Amino acid sequence: MQLDTAFAALADPTRRAILARLAKGEATVMELAKPFAVTQPAISRHLKVLEGAGLIERRIAGTTRPCRLSAAGLAPLEAWLDQIRRTMSANYDRLDDVLAAMNDERKGDRT
Amino acid sequence: MQLDTAFAALADPTRRAILARLAKGEATVMELAKPFAVTQPAISRHLKVLEGAGLIERRIAGTTRPCRLSAAGLAPLEAWLDQIRRTMSANYDRLDDVLAAMNDERKGDRT
DNA sequence: TTGTTATATAAGGTTTGCCTTATATAAGGA
DNA sequence: TCCTTATATAAGGCAAACCTTATATAACAA
Known part of the structure; x- marks a missing residue:
């Protein structure tokens, strides 16, 4: 799934740093490689x-391939997180009702 | 890092489904296992x-260990995504200035 | 105590991921 | 054409991630 590859991509600190750099604007492979202790490959x-993962795009400029x-690409991730949050708060909002129902029943609860 | 483990945790569809289920409320291990084609271990x-990854918490209730x-746990992920978005839009806002500067220079551009 | 249920851990195997070095490709410049 | 720069791909190795089956632990129930 798209979410699999996107979340997996973000699980690596080097890749997150690359994205953070690209958030400031386009950069070539060499420019991106410079700050890191790893090789160009x-x-x-x-x-x-x-x-x-659909998180970056590239173009060709002479011998370089700038990335942006x-x-x-980030939208699906944010959508998924939002979905979770919404579900959570929807159930949290209903908590009052649940508590009221529990009081109504007044059964012994051993948990 | 915390972000490493959290994003890595979300990269698996079974784990995302578990979280989606837990967003609706607490559940035991057996309840969580039921919808999936994998074993309890x-x-x-x-x-x-x-x-x-700090995404769930657990308690002990008799012989079960309900998760919630x-x-x-989600906050750091959202914060990271927000940071990226903010940087992007900050630089996007500055695009007008950049374009203006380029017009001023009027140099030949072969890319 | 003995059995049963819920969950965890161990052991073992396969796939996946990340890194490195070495090499290939491709565009540009002399 | 020949050299250089930028980037990609191949090959090989090690560690991490999954999954499964088998077994351990822990609480409850009879």
Whole structure:
């Protein structure tokens, strides 16, 4: 699923740092690699993962391939988190009703 | 890092489904295992991962250990996503300035 | 105590992920 | 054409992540 690859992509600190850098604007592979203690092929691999997750996009400019963050890529993640939050608060809102029902029943509760 | 384990935890569809279920309220291990085609030990492992990521909490009730979602656990993820979004839009807001500067310079641009 | 239910842990195997070095490709410049 | 720079891919190795079956623990019930 899309969520699988996107969340998995964000699980790596190097990839999160790359995204954080790209949030400030486009950058080439070399520019992205510079701050890290890993080799260029490793960064290329990370970029492939990010691209596969729909989190970045790339274009060709001469011999470089600048990357930029894909705003749309984060949307599904945020939607999923929102969904959870909404469900939680919906059930939390209903808590008063539940408590009222429990008082009505007045059964012994050993838990 | 906390973000590592939390995002990694969400990368698995079974674990996301467990969280979605828990958003509706507390559930025991057996209740959580029922909808899935995996064994009980597998679910126990998933729960351990979720607990380690700070996404769920558990209590002891007789022979069962009901799980509930930890609202606080999701906060760091949302904060990270928000941070990215903020940086992006901050730079997007500045785009007008950048374009203006480019017009001022009027240099040939071969990219 | 003995059995039963709920859950955890151990052991073992396969897949996946990340990294490195070495090499390939592709565009640009001399 | 030949060299250089930017990036990608291949190959190989090690650690981490899943899953399964088998077994341990812990509480409750008879």
